[in-house]
Amino acid sequence: MKIPIRIPLAYLPTSIEPLPRLTAALAGPELLIKRDDQTGLAFGGNKTRKLEFLMADAQAKGAHTVITGGAAQSNHCRQTAAAAARLGLGCILILAGDPPPTSSGNLLLDLLLNAEIVWSGAKPRDQALQETYDDARAAGRFPYLIPYGASNAIGAAGYTFALQELLEQGCNPDWIVFASSSGGTQAGLVAGAHLFGFKGRILGISVDKKASDLQASVAQLAMETATWLDFPVKFSPGDILVNADYLGSGYGVMGNPERQAIQLFAQTEGIFLDPVYTGRAAAGLIDLIRKSFFDPGQKVLFWHTGGEPALFADKYAAILTR
Numbered sequence: 001m002k003i004p005i006r007i008p009l010a011y012l013p014t015s016i017e018p019l020p021r022l023t024a025a026l027a028g029p030e031l032l033i034k035r036d037d038q039t040g041l042a043f044g045g046n047k048t049r050k051l052e053f054l055m056a057d058a059q060a061k062g063a064h065t066v067i068t069g070g071a072a073q074s075n076h077c078r079q080t081a082a083a084a085a086r087l088g089l090g091c092i093l094i095l096a097g098d099p100p101p102t103s104s105g106n107l108l109l110d111l112l113l114n115a116e117i118v119w120s121g122a123k124p125r126d127q128a129l130q131e132t133y134d135d136a137r138a139a140g141r142f143p144y145l146i147p148y149g150a151s152n153a154i155g156a157a158g159y160t161f162a163l164q165e166l167l168e169q170g171c172n173p174d175w176i177v178f179a180s181s182s183g184g185t186q187a188g189l190v191a192g193a194h195l196f197g198f199k200g201r202i203l204g205i206s207v208d209k210k211a212s213d214l215q216a217s218v219a220q221l222a223m224e225t226a227t228w229l230d231f232p233v234k235f236s237p238g239d240i241l242v243n244a245d246y247l248g249s250g251y252g253v254m255g256n257p258e259r260q261a262i263q264l265f266a267q268t269e270g271i272f273l274d275p276v277y278t279g280r281a282a283a284g285l286i287d288l289i290r291k292s293f294f295d296p297g298q299k300v301l302f303w304h305t306g307g308e309p310a311l312f313a314d315k316y317a318a319i320l321t322r
Ligand SMILES: *Cc1c(COP(=O)(O)O)cnc(C)c1O
Pocket: 045, 046, 047, 075, 076, 149, 151, 179, 180, 181, 182, 183, 184, 185, 186, 274, 277, 278, 305, 306, 307
């Protein structure tokens, strides 16, 4: 197996904590949490592990500027802007749609980090991204493109090593449950489970995709990640566990289930979730526990992937304080 080049950006290992009051409140299986919201870089989150490898690749290729894209409240964009600032690289973010009336939450942090922001407006985001990349290249800025969610084989490798980290911490849960969207986190964990012999189940709660689409893209990316790390292995969509029952009204739309999950974690354990990803995944976890999906004797690890700055985005704060 190959260990790719890596720039340390995260505080690792992240802690694993028991959730006794949440476990009691739900009267279900034993719950634990892995705190990847505490990876340390600019309020943390799961993209930091991926960026350790992607930023190393960018620097090795002589990049002066990194370019990526996402939603206005993208945690991925905020962590990329912070990594670029720390390494002295430029950062251009292609954000979907038009600027909101106020710059709050992650968007405020992007501005403080001095990221250049390009709003895609009515243009398809991929086209805006490609045009920005071509312009930066023509201007001699040596741009490096980081995919949405930092989810290619190089980024997903961050979660292959995160699975190794979990096992080295002596933690062997029956289930790992987390928010899955662009699929890099899940693909990395699945590849890591194969490589390091983890026998528990890895259940992604889909944030925005139908199950069959997410299963297919995670299986593909897990194979690419394994190949990148020099241990080729085959995964098929049927190997990938996804639950897409909690999509609500779509990406970034916080409903009652997310709000109640955020309140329950805060009020039983003093832990904040985010409105878009971990709030939705936790709402799914809570519902599955209430439906007796897990056996009572099992150990279930909720992998916190970050995102708390979005709590302070005006559009979510207004709903959360209602
Ligand atoms: C990006 C993100 C996810 C989803 O991770 P993927 O690797 O894109 O599936 C989950 N939670 C938070 C807070 C995120 O920012």
